[in-house]
Amino acid sequence: MMVREHYSLREWNTFGTEAKARWFAEFSRHSELAGFLREHPGMYRQILVVGGGSNLLFTADYPGLVLHPAMKGxxxxxxxxxxxxxxxxxxxxxxxxxxxxxxxxxxxxxxxxxxxxxxxxxxxxxxxxxxxxxxxxxxxxxxxxxxxxxxxxxxxxxxxxxxxxxxxxxxxxxxxxxxxxxxxxxxxxxxxxxxxxxxxxxxxxxxxxxxxxxxxxxxxxxxxLPDPAVLGNAGSFFKNPVVEEEWAARMKGLWPQMPLYPAVEGHAKLSAGWLIDQCGWKGFRRGDAGVHEHHALVLVNHGHATGREIFDLSQEIRFSVKEKFGIDLEREVQAVGRMD
Ligand SMILES: Cc1cc2nc3c(=O)[nH]c(=O)nc-3n(C[C@H](O)[C@H](O)[C@H](O)COP(=O)(O)OP(=O)(O)OC[C@H]3O[C@@H](n4cnc5c(N)ncnc54)[C@H](O)[C@@H]3O)c2cc1C
Incomplete structure (x- = not known):
């Protein structure tokens, strides 16, 4: 397994933000990885597996090994x-x-x-x-x-x-x-x-x-949806919240336009995009970090935003949704790096 050092992850995340992996390797046979793990016991604590990077946001350089399974067929x-x-x-x-x-x-x-x-x-x-x-x-x-x-x-x-x-x-x-x-x-x-x-x-x-x-x-x-090759993004940034039916009914009483979708028994799914839109975020832009103009659930990189800037924007969005609706939005995108 060829391991590269200080490897740019810009091409490995669809937000297109810059971050470096301390080490980066691809493997296409089990034996390659098994051999590597034998030679580097304890390394597993610092491994991040990356596929196409379409659900990842790097807020800092990654201090360990970024591993890409390249098995085809x-x-x-x-x-x-x-x-x-x-x-x-x-x-x-x-x-x-x-x-x-x-x-x-x-x-x-x-x-x-x-x-x-x-x-x-x-x-x-x-x-x-x-x-x-x-x-x-x-x-x-x-x-x-x-x-x-x-x-x-x-x-x-x-x-x-x-x-x-x-x-x-x-x-x-x-x-x-x-x-x-x-x-x-x-x-x-x-x-x-x-x-x-x-x-x-x-x-x-x-x-x-x-x-x-x-x-x-x-x-x-x-x-x-914006094409990540044209406008950096990772699809839906937050999950649609699932709440108890009773709670959903109370919310519907307060906001009759609120869309509700079926979920597991006794629960209803809310639209995270709608909640974010109601807080006025659709089309918002600060520097190169923004919210898509047609899709409030999609955060975008207009060019040179850092992962940290996109992350900070996502936190502001969460706080405002919490304040207005009392709902904690959960990230669907996995943020990798510092989050404090
Ligand atoms: C424009 C756009 C639209 C999207 N629409 C949808 C949608 O409709 N529905 C939907 O569900 N998702 C959607 N997504 C999100 C994303 O495409 C999916 O989550 C996808 O499965 C991520 O694949 P990936 O290879 O890019 O994973 P990555 O982003 O590389 O990784 C995602 C997570 O999986 C882990 N992982 C990746 N590969 C492996 C592996 N081989 N073994 C163990 N762990 C692994 C990573 O460590 C990370 O935790 C969208 C994204 C974009 C950019």
Whole structure:
């Protein structure tokens, strides 16, 4: 494993902010990493795994090793009349995998088209969009335990998937690097068309194809979300808060326009974007750090903002939402570095 020193992470985060990793390495074989961990016991305490950096904000240089799993490949492990089980390497671009599945006519991930990042981060984040979450189709996850160097295979159930959450962000945070994922795809796709612009597809006298669903999702995302290659961002900066139904009803009484979405039993999901917008942040800019002009949930780097400036802005937003609505916004983006 070739380890570089004082390596710029600007290309490794979609905010496009500058930060340096003390060490940086890519690996594409388990044995490379296992060998490295044997030679550097204790190093696991200072390892940050990075895929495409589309959910990270560096507020300072990283003092340890930034590790990128570069495993490629998509292979059918087995199939029957109903499903195909496909293993994808952690280093594959997620949207390439979605394209592969849709071209094969296999359903389950089409609503997750065009989400940036690599396959390895997908179970970590339990990515979701348009009423679908990746956890629904993840059969198993293989990876390396950074403490022992052993290879583990976890079933989908063992991953404890929740809203933008998994065991990899909890018990195994900082300890496990995903190297490949097996997805269980449907040969007879059951489309999920109840969200947003996909509803209009359900109105046809025939069901849309997987390709049509994918094209619609891509078109909507291109229209709504800034392309990180043009304007630095990491998608939704905060999670949508989930509150008890009773509380949500009281809030709705005070703010009748407040959107509410279904959540787990007895709870409702609020729109973090709406809350932020009500506090007047949409389109706000200070220096090069700002809030997107059409999407209050997306913080942006207009060019030369530092991670710290974006982070400080996010804290101001949190405080103002707390003050107005009494709600603590939780970051979806992972801030790495100093946060005091
Ligand atoms: C424009 C835009 C739109 C987005 N839209 C959505 C959306 O609709 N839905 C959604 O869910 N997300 C969305 N995101 C967020 C982001 O794309 C996802 O969270 C994505 O899964 C991150 O992948 P990544 O490879 O870039 O991960 P990174 O940002 O590199 O890492 C994210 C986290 O996962 C960990 N990680 C990454 N790879 C591994 C691995 N192999 N093993 C262990 N840990 C790992 C990292 O340590 C970090 O904690 C969006 C982002 C952008 C920029």
């Amino acid at each position: 998509m292979t059918v492990e087995r199939e029957d009349g109903e499903h195909a089980w496909v293993r994808a390497g952690a280093g594959e671009v997620w949207d390439d995998f979605v394209s592969y599945a849709v071209n094969a006519g296999w359903g389950g991930v089409e609503n997750l088209s065009l989400i940036p990042g690599c396959v390895g981060a997908v179970p970590v984040q339990n990515i979701g969009a348009y009423g679908r979450e990746a956890g629904e189709v993840i059969d198993s996850v293989r990876g390396v335990d950074l403490v022992t160097g052993e290879i583990w295979e976890l079933s989908g159930a063992e991953c404890w998937f929740g809203y933008r959450s998994s065991i990899f962000k909890q018990e195994l945070a900082g300890r496990f690097v995903v190297t490949s994922v097996v997805f269980r795809l449907d040969k007879h796709p059951r489309l999920q068309l109840t969200y947003g612009e996909l509803v209009s597809l359900a109105g046809y006298d025939r069901l849309p194809s997987l390709a049509e669903v994918r094209e619609t999702v891509i078109a909507v995302r291109r229209k709504k």
